[in-house]
Amino acid sequence: xxxxxxxxxxxxxxxxxxxxxxxxxxxxxxxxxxxxxxxxxxxxxxxxxxxxxxxxxxxxxxxxxxxxxxxxxxxxxxxxxxxxxxxxxxxxxxxxxxxxxxxxxxxxxxxxxxxxxxxxxxxxxxxxxxxxxxxxxxxxxxxxxxxxxxxxxxxxxxxxxxxxxxxxxxxxxxxxxxxxxxxxxxxxxxxxxxxxxxxxxxxxxxxxxxxxxxxxx
Numbered sequence: 001x002x003x004x005x006x007x008x009x010x011x012x013x014x015x016x017x018x019x020x021x022x023x024x025x026x027x028x029x030x031x032x033x034x035x036x037x038x039x040x041x042x043x044x045x046x047x048x049x050x051x052x053x054x055x056x057x058x059x060x061x062x063x064x065x066x067x068x069x070x071x072x073x074x075x076x077x078x079x080x081x082x083x084x085x086x087x088x089x090x091x092x093x094x095x096x097x098x099x100x101x102x103x104x105x106x107x108x109x110x111x112x113x114x115x116x117x118x119x120x121x122x123x124x125x126x127x128x129x130x131x132x133x134x135x136x137x138x139x140x141x142x143x144x145x146x147x148x149x150x151x152x153x154x155x156x157x158x159x160x161x162x163x164x165x166x167x168x169x170x171x172x173x174x175x176x177x178x179x180x181x182x183x184x185x186x187x188x189x190x191x192x193x194x195x196x197x198x199x200x201x202x203x204x205x206x207x208x209x210x211x212x213x214x215x216x217x
Contacts, residue, residue: 001111001123001136004062011065011143013136015110015123017057024054055079059124065089065143072113072144078124089144091115097133099169100126101181107188109133109169111140130166130189167204174205 001015028050035043061076061083072092075084094114098121101107108126111133112119166189173182179201187197 001128001133003136003139006143009067011067011140013063013065013122013140014061015125016060017125018060020057021054024050024057028054061123063122065140067143074120074122076124085120087113087115087120091117092144094168095137095140096168096172097130097137097166098126098172099130099181099185101173101178101184101188107169107185111137112172130169170201170204171208174201174208179205 001013004012004014006012028047031043031047031050035041035047056079059076059078061074063072063074065072070089071086072089073084073086075082077083092113092115096112096114096119098110098112098119099107100109107130109128109130109132110121110123110126112121166186169185170182173179173185182201182204183194183197186192186200187194190197192200
C-alpha cells in the first residue's frame with residue numbers, strides 16, 4: 001500500500017498485488033509453451049498452478065480522499081468480485097493498523113477505516129511493516145483532519161504498556177478473538193518473554209471488555 005498521488009485537495013492511496021499475478025501469468029504461459037514444444041504433458045500441471053496463483057493474487061484497491069467534498073471513495077477488485085463505496089470524512093472515527101501473524105510468527109499489516117458501522121479494510125491482503133503503515137496512517141489522518149489531534153484508540157496507550165504505534169494492531173487482533181496472534185505480535189516487536197507479553201495483552205483485553213457492553217470471548 002502506498003500513496004499514488006497527493007495534492008492539497010486529493011490524496012490517492014493504492015494497494016495492489018497485480019504484479020504477482022503478472023509474474024505468475026507469464027510463468028504459466030512459459031510452462032505451457034514448454035510442455036507443448038517438448039511434448040511433456042506433465043508440465044501442464046505446473047502451468048495450472050501458476051495460473052491459479054495469478055488469479056488468486058489479482059487484487060487491487062484505490063482509495064481517493066477528496067478534501068473538497070470531504071469524502072473518501074474507493075474501488076477495486078479481487079477474484080470474481082469488484083468493490084466500491086464511499087464514506088464522509090466526518091464518519092471516520094479513526095484509521096487502524098490491522099495485523100496478521102503468518103508463518104514463522106512474522107506479522108504483516110494493512111489499514112482499515114473505522115466508523116460506527118464497522119471497519120472498511122483498505123487492502124485485500126496484509127503486507128509490509130508496522131512502521132510504514134503507522135506513517136501512512138498519520139499522513140491520511142492529517143490530510144482528512146488537518147490541525148486536529150490524532151485520535152487515539154486507547155487512552156492508556158501512553159503508559160508504556162503497549163507502544164502507541166502498535167496499540168491499534170493489538171486491539172484489532174483481540175477484537176477478532178486472535179489473542180495468541182496478538183501475543184506473538186507483541187513478542188516479535190518488543191522482544192519480550194511470554195509471561196510479560198501475556199500480562200500486557202491481558203491488560204489491553206480487560207480495557208477493551210470494560211469499554212464495550214459486549215464481552216469478548
